[in-house]
Amino acid sequence: DVKVTQSSRYLVKRTGEKVFLECVQDMDHENMFWYRQDPGLGLRLIYFSYDVKMKEKGDIPEGYSVSREKKERFSLILESASTNQTSMYLCASSSNLAGNYEQYFGPGTRLTVT
Amino acid sequence: GQSLEQPSEVTAVEGAIVQINCTYQTSGFYGLSWYQQHDGGAPTFLSYNALDGLEETGRFSSFLSRSDSYGYLLLQELQMKDSASYFCAAETGANNLFFGTGTRLTVIP
Numbered sequence: 001d002v003k004v005t006q007s008s009r010y011l012v013k014r015t016g017e018k019v020f021l022e023c024v025q026d027m028d029h030e031n032m033f034w035y036r037q038d039p040g041l042g043l044r045l046i047y048f049s050y051d052v053k054m055k056e057k058g059d060i061p062e063g064y065s066v067s068r069e070k071k072e073r074f075s076l077i078l079e080s081a082s083t084n085q086t087s088m089y090l091c092a093s094s095s096n097l098a099g100n101y102e103q104y105f106g107p108g109t110r111l112t113v114t
Numbered sequence: 115g116q117s118l119e120q121p122s123e124v125t126a127v128e129g130a131i132v133q134i135n136c137t138y139q140t141s142g143f144y145g146l147s148w149y150q151q152h153d154g155g156a157p158t159f160l161s162y163n164a165l166d167g168l169e170e171t172g173r174f175s176s177f178l179s180r181s182d183s184y185g186y187l188l189l190q191e192l193q194m195k196d197s198a199s200y201f202c203a204a205e206t207g208a209n210n211l212f213f214g215t216g217t218r219l220t221v222i223p
Contacts (some may be wrong), residue, residue: 031209040122043157045122049131052210055118059212090156101147103211108156108166 004106006091012112021109033092033103034058034066042112043090049074050096057095067072075094081113116140118202118214126192134217136202144205146178146185149172151216152198160187160200165183189219197221 007022024030029049035058037044047066055066061087068076074093078085082089088110091101118138126132136146145164148209149157163169163178163185175188199218203211 037215040215043213045211048210049150079208096209101164101205101209102159103144103157103209105156105158 002092004091004104005066006106006109008109009107010112011108012114013078013081014025014114015082017081017113019081019091019111019113021076021078021091021111023074023093023106024072025074025091025093025104026072027093027095027104028071029093030071030096030105031094032068033094034074034076035062035090035092036060036087037090037108040088047074049100081111083113085111086113087111116204116206118204118212120200120202120217121140123218123220124205126189128192128194128221128223130192131188131190132192133172133220134189134200134202134219136160136185136187136214136217138183138185138202138204138214140185140204140212142206143180143183144207147186147200147203147205148174148175148176149201149213151201152199157201157210192221194220194221 001085033048034046065077091106094103148160151157178185197213199216202214
């Protein structure tokens with residue numbers, strides 16, 4: 001079974017803090033993604049990566065950065081957390097194998113910034 | 115800009131059939147996916163349509179019309195456990211998805 005794990009289910013941080021969200025997948029997937037999910041807005045792509053040390057901006061990258069030093073691990077960084085970054089953060093991974101269209105999601109991290 | 119439109123809420127009776135529509139407007143399009151998400155859970159993949167037509171997987175079917183920029187998810191023989199949110203997602207680049215805002219399906223007895 002594909003497994004995507006995220007470092008925390010719940011996280012509370014203060015405004016201005018640097019926040020690290022970690023994601024690990026165990027299926028040797030090439031692609032990894034970070035989304036945020038807010039009520040009424042669906043899932044919005046923050047950043048994605050197609051390979052180690054490679055990153056691409058998604059639809060809402062402002063205020064975020066990412067790091068992918070190893071194939072299995074993709075980190076989301078909030079350089080200076082703000083209250084409008086309170087959200088559910090979902091990590092996903094997928095394979096480049098032909099005919100594969102599925103993204104596998106982690107359980108999510110609910111981040112509250114106070 | 116890009117957009118995927120789907121109804122925000124749908125209610126249906128157990129045992130019935132329900133159709134969730136999705137219209138899309140994207141800068142690139144490779145195919146349409148559907149994901150299910152139960153409250154407190156992670157989204158899980160249901161189906162993908164790259165070509166026009168109907169794809170069937172058990173009680174769930176998904177349809178795509180590229181000429182109409184339209185697709186739908188059809189759920190048959192509804193069960194209480196089908197109560198969840200359903201998201202359509204357009205593949206706009208290799209493995210890159212743009213999600214709709216989701217449809218909350220409530221199945222009632």
